[in-house]
Amino acid sequence: MQNNNSVWQFFASVKLALVTLFLITITSIIGTIIPQKESFEWYVSQYGPKTAQLFAVLDIPDMYNSWWFISLLFLLGFNLVICSIDRFPAVWRQITADGLQYTAERIKKMSTSKLWESSDPPSAAAQKMTQRLNKRGWKTAIKTIDDGTLIFSQKGNWTRAGVYMVHSSILVIFLGAIIGSLGGFKGSVSIPETMERDRVALYDTREIVELGFTVRCNSFAIDFYPNGMPKEYTSSLTILENGQELFTQEIEVNSPLKHKGITFYQSSYEAYQDFVITITNKTTGNQKTFISPFQKQTEWAEEGIRFGIINAKALGQSIVSSKIWFSKEDDTPITQWLDDNTTTRLDGTGQDYQVSVKQMYATGLQVAKDPGVWWVYIGCGLMLFGLYVAFFMSHRRIWLLVSNTEKGSEIIVTGSANKNRPGFEHVFDNLASELEQAS
């Protein structure tokens, strides 16, 4: 497919790749110096109205999604495709080339070689050499020629495709990114404890997207370091479809929940001034959970109980303990300090009541759908593999020419490698010595 068409040559050129890489590099710097995705007013306040207007026209506030930046990436991708189509056929020919087509003259001219005499006739010598080569993992091919035998073996001919693996991997990553941006979304949702949500707000457009199922936050727990920094926070989430509970899972930062291609990441939280109160009547086994705002009375009609949180002790934003006011029917009301999120037996009530009072939180979740992410991962894996093959593996070939002489045979062994020649010389020397010893 060698095309002398100058348009083709332009797009198949490495010069274009260098220029495109250079442009992508320089323009990428702009987006790191000029903050992205701010409001127009912000740019006016920072850079003045004229510059802000210029930015808006050039799409600077969102430059990585701008038409011109995407075009540069597309140009790079196109360049890679044309380059590969242009050059791969020649490489394929080298990969599939038959080493037995080499003539004796050509072999004798090769620089990496060793020559010695053997007392065996050519056929016997050739057999010994083949056995030895096979033992060392070199698959051999034999051909009888004018004056003797030609043996050819090679390793790693496929490694010539390493560079094409790397370039393809970039295209695969681009493909994954495109699939993700076309078929995915990124948004967030805040779910207060005990409540459920079935839609999320997208980041970019603030559009609301329906999930197709419901997520309920059963509980949220947070742990702090002595210095007040958050140590760990987790949420217990349940997925429901059509009112049916499917499963429950605990998530924490770095450990998300996945369902139907949508992933929920624990990313933040919000502390409320409300309380989640669970009351258990140990005698009857009755249990109920309530959300009770601070200093507001709540009722459990069935049990004839009225209660509320009238005071609380906090360390920063997190409640450590709270004071409950509790009254059953006509009994004298009691008050008691309860540690946060600890089931405690109430003193002074007629029946056996256990209460757990917990500060209410809303869990902050990042929600993402990205059908292209596995393509990106495959591309990344292919890139690392391709880089290793391209730089650290080579195509190595060994020829043995066994010619008939009066006293037996003359053996010439030669070799070549397309990369890392010093390393190959080393391997060749060892192999040649071994072959000489065996003959």
Place this chain on the structure above:
Amino acid sequence: MDSSQLLGITTFTFLFASFLYIGTLVFKAKKLGSLATGFTVIALLILTVGLGLRWVESYQMGIGHAPLTNMYESVVFFAWTIIIFYLGIEWKFQTKTIGAFAVPIAFLAMAYASFAPINRGINPLVPALQSNWLLAHVITCFVGYAAFAIAAALGIMYLCKKSFSKGNDTGKSKEILPSLNVLEDITHKSIIFGFIWLSAGIITGAIWANSAWGTYWSWDPKETWSLITWFVYAFTLHARYTRGIKGKTIAWLSLVGFIAVIFTYYGVNFLLSGLHSYGSN
């Protein structure tokens, strides 16, 4: 003895080793060279113990994590990877002259760690950093950075040799520094090595970001600058492989690349804002 004392000892040992290497270079004294290597190895061992001890100390404090989580820890780790990579090159290519340029970089890194106004304490990790990807991402990135640092040192040596021996083939530099071909060869190999590790570093960062924040790439300044660095070296590899560009250009590119590395590592944290401003603690 605690980890910070060990790290302090290391800093001065690197300084001493640097002088020995420079001495070896200037006076062409082989014995000084062996001594230089010896002291570098000793410093490396003490540094390794120091890092390990700091790791243990964090567990004793109840906030156990690998010593890779803030600017101080990462700079110390950077020095460690530079020395390991340098010693590998010294052993493989049997030349001690590069030490005069490489070991001072490690010393400067340790000196910065010890004296700059940055937080040297062992701090607890925020939830986002509590992940095994931390180890993979930081290690791969820094091995790449170290290789690029060595490539830059070699680039400087190349440019020095080139300018000292302008037209004068039998100048002093001919004997002191390795030949231009050797310098270019090791530079090229260091860049290849660094490029693969940086690729792995960017990739592990992307996978980690996806599992923590739901997005593998968000054009955050740190991410973008690591990609810019990657582009510079990709450019260098292509220029070298396909257009046969001269060694002087490659030497300059290895310096430009390292400037990009420094900006990615340090500049982004202190001069720009974003998700990665951990380093400004």
